[in-house]
Amino acid sequence: MATTRTENHPSAFGLNKQNGQFREQSKPVGLQSMPLAASSLPAKPPSSSQKGSGIPQTSGGIRFGDEWKKCLQLPPKDTRVRTSDVTATKGNEFEDYCLKRELLMGIFEMGWEKPSPIQEESIPIALSGRDILARAKNGTGKSGAYLIPLLERIDLKKDHIQAIVMVPTRELALQVSQISIQISKHMGGVKVMATTGGTVLRDDIMRLDETVHVIIATPGRILDLIKKGIAKVDRVQMMVMDEADKLLSPDFVTLIEDTISFLAKKRQILLYSATFPISVQKFMTKHLQKPYEINLMDELTLKGITQYYAYVTERQKVHCLNTLFSRLQINQSIIFCNSTQRVELLAKKITQLGYSCFYIHAKMMQEYRNRVFHDFRNGLCRNLVCTDLFTRGIDIQAVNVVINFDFPKNAETYLHRIGRSGRYGHLGLAINLITSEDRFNLKGIEDQLMTDIKPIPGTIDKSLYVAEFHSVNPDADEAVRDSGHKGVRKVK
Structure with a gap:
């Protein structure tokens, strides 16, 4: 069985390239989602007689x-608004x-x-x-x-x-x-x-x-x-x-x-x-x-997820992403690329811009995939860059922003990607970086999903994707409130 290793990681930028973790030493982001145990793969479930269970x-x-x-x-x-x-x-x-x-x-x-x-x-x-x-x-x-x-x-x-x-x-x-x-x-x-x-x-x-x-x-x-x-x-x-x-x-x-x-x-x-x-x-x-x-699918797209697109050239994408980081109030974000090579290159670029970032894709060793998944879920990093490996069923409730750095080719992939935000009826934001080559896919996906992906406004109303958030980790909440690198609520 696979197990997740949870030993301490080096704190410098650009860890061993293979392990998917580009970040500064950080405290956890406040998460509402379930914490993973020391081992993500269970051998034995916790006993009801364990000390401190609070059960007579x-x-x-x-x-x-x-x-x-x-x-x-x-x-x-959880007092956040639900759809x-x-x-x-x-x-x-x-x-x-x-x-x-x-x-x-x-x-x-x-x-x-x-x-x-x-x-x-x-x-x-x-x-x-x-x-x-x-x-x-x-x-x-x-x-x-x-x-x-x-x-x-x-x-x-x-x-x-x-x-x-x-x-x-x-x-x-x-x-x-x-x-x-x-x-x-x-x-x-x-x-x-x-x-x-x-x-x-x-x-x-x-x-x-x-x-x-x-x-x-x-x-x-x-x-x-x-x-x-x-x-x-x-x-x-x-x-x-x-x-x-x-x-x-x-x-x-x-x-x-x-x-x-x-x-x-x-x-x-x-x-x-x-x-x-x-x-x-x-x-x-x-x-x-x-x-x-x-x-229970009267409509395909999720209620509570606001969808925008930004029309850019390929060379403008990183600059646009940097602008989004500086203007959005992000709990955690997932950023999708269409290839493993682009995932690694983008994760490295985000780190160079000064933001904490992990990456994950199917060609990584399973040990590193387990570690990245465990640490991102437990809030040790603000941003995760990935391929469509992460579109299926992954439930991290602190994720309130999904960015399609590369626009997907079909409606099904798009639906599963944006579904990583707005979990369990909460609010979320999906932003798509669209080049001239993507404009036909954009129109096709809008038609198939019967939804409207709007041009991104100069200012995005925070009430569309930011809700009152109560963490299971008060120290993490304090770290988020006290931080402010480039306008992003960045972990220390």
Whole structure:
């Protein structure tokens, strides 16, 4: 299994070029999102009897009473404005679904107060055992929609693999496994494992020699483990496909179908995505049994994300980016390029301009990718330059600005890129640097998404993308308030 190394890093600009980190020594940016543990890949979930859990303990486990909620260690209440994508609910509560109290404790301690629309629609159907085809926008709670029923149905008396979550990228596998551990930490021994390509196979073999209930995996690695007889999946009762449109693309669909051939005939398959191309329909007809269809996509673009374009020449892009940094109030930003070479060159240029910057792309060693993902998520850097590796499902709630340094070629990529801001109904800003060659793509994407990408104004109203932000790290908030390099709230 892959693990994330968290040792101290050198503080100088331009660390070892391969590790994706160009930055000054810094304190964390204030984050609302979930902190990663010392290891991004779990071997064992935190025990409910750990010291400092705040839960009354007896020799028999957690002592429950009428006041069990008062014992929870809840995160600071999130008071930021949210859009109707996550607030237009039926008024249900998580307790309405007859979930185990231990699971409810983990849900509330994640800061999840009420189900979002996709969770309201999905959780009761998934608990019934029925196949699901669910379409909902990025950042509206899809992970919780499938992880909550998945964990509820785990039988701890059985020591075999009971559920598989398939994801298209290694970073998303790490993220989903961490969420699984967080919300199951009071359940008394749910064993979650993440396995991805690019890591040592021997570690996975050793881990699977012990009890594993849930596997979060990329398609190539899990199929390899199955064919080698290491991962026994014949008793898996639930398979989830997150970012299903990507998993059913030509890159992965053969691997997915081969994996399904090893599962029992009576299994439940759940598909979740923001977009469903024709390939999904074909897969559904072949492998799903009378699936319950959920469609919460009246419109494709996210509410709460304001979209602008700046018309520039290629040579003006870096200057334009520098101007944006000086004028915008950025919590964290993700900047997209169309090639790995341009990612590294731009990250170096941003550092030379005096801004902290990490970069990540698929050609980096997995160890460095893990480190960059872990540190950026924990707020150790303001800006991240990346390829489309980072467009799928990555949830970092402090990101309020996305910049397309290179404009994407198609509407689907554009939608997933800008979806990295405005997570869970919060406000966000998407800025596109458009050259003369991009103008036709711009018009085409506007037409396909039925949206309006406006010319960038001289001054951008901060209320469009900046909300009152309460961090889990007060020291980081103070560092942000006290800083002001070139007008950017720069970490010290």
